[in-house]
Amino acid sequence: MLARWPSDQIISAAIIGGCSLTATLISAYINSRRAAAAQATGKRSRSKPPGRSRYVALFVAGLAAGMIGYRFGAPALGIAGVGVPGPVVAAEAARPTPYRDRAAPDDRSDPAAPTPPDATPPASPPLSTWLRADGLRIHYRYADRLPGACDGRVAAFGNWVDGRRGLAVECLDDGWLVLDLTEPTATGRLTRNVTHCFAIRGWDGSWAQHDRVPSPGLERVAIASKAGTWGGPPLGFRVVRADGVDRIEFTNAYPRLDC
DSSP: OOOOOOHHHHHHHHHHHHHHHHHHHHHHHHHHHHHHHHHHHTSOOOOOOOOHHHHHHHHHHHHHHHHHHHHHHHHHHHHHTSOOOOHHHHHHHTSOOOGGGSOOOTTOOOTTSOOOOOOOOOOOOOGGGTEEEETTEEEEEOTTTSTTGGGSOOEEEESSTTGGGOEEOEEOTTSEEEEEOHHHHHTTSSOTTSBEEEEEEOTTSOBOOOSTTTSTTGGGGBOOOOTTTSSSOOEEEEEEEETTEEEEEEOOOSSBOOO
């Protein structure tokens, strides 16, 4: 594997090598001329110290040899894989490519551009689709959460006094269950202005599920409870009095009793 040298090191090596080679050739030429002259005259010629002009000539000749070697040797080294640009190639490589001249990516998307938001999800249906209140009567649509509930006895359980005994639930023909809380409110088993919870259990022991899949929007009034207590999150409500009349509103807000 060939090493990749910086261009200034190769230039320096080429100049030094050219100067050394030139000096060696000139010295060999002068010594050969002296040897030939000595053989011709039969006398040993006395060496004469070189003058300043000879050193200048050697330096100029070495510099010229180095420049010529770099001019023709750098492209050859680049072709060989050393990766040294020649004079023309280096000048061209130093120019950065303008952004407007660069090729656009295939998808033509700017990664820095903000991603457009997704489409607005459809709004959840109103709570009255699944749950309604008429005075102290709760209307609960069971068809999507407790199929076959009215094939037998259906009961509602909650966290009011004696709420775990269950209250009978009336079945209507259009897929609704009705839970009447008039008696627990009148006897004080339900506390006004405090959030209570309830859950529906079918005749076969199955609990109605109040997650988003069968009834989107109903989970807004669901209350977290202990696992397995109600078969799932129960629904929250409270009894409020206005102008001497009690009514039910659905909520999961505090204060509330433990579900």
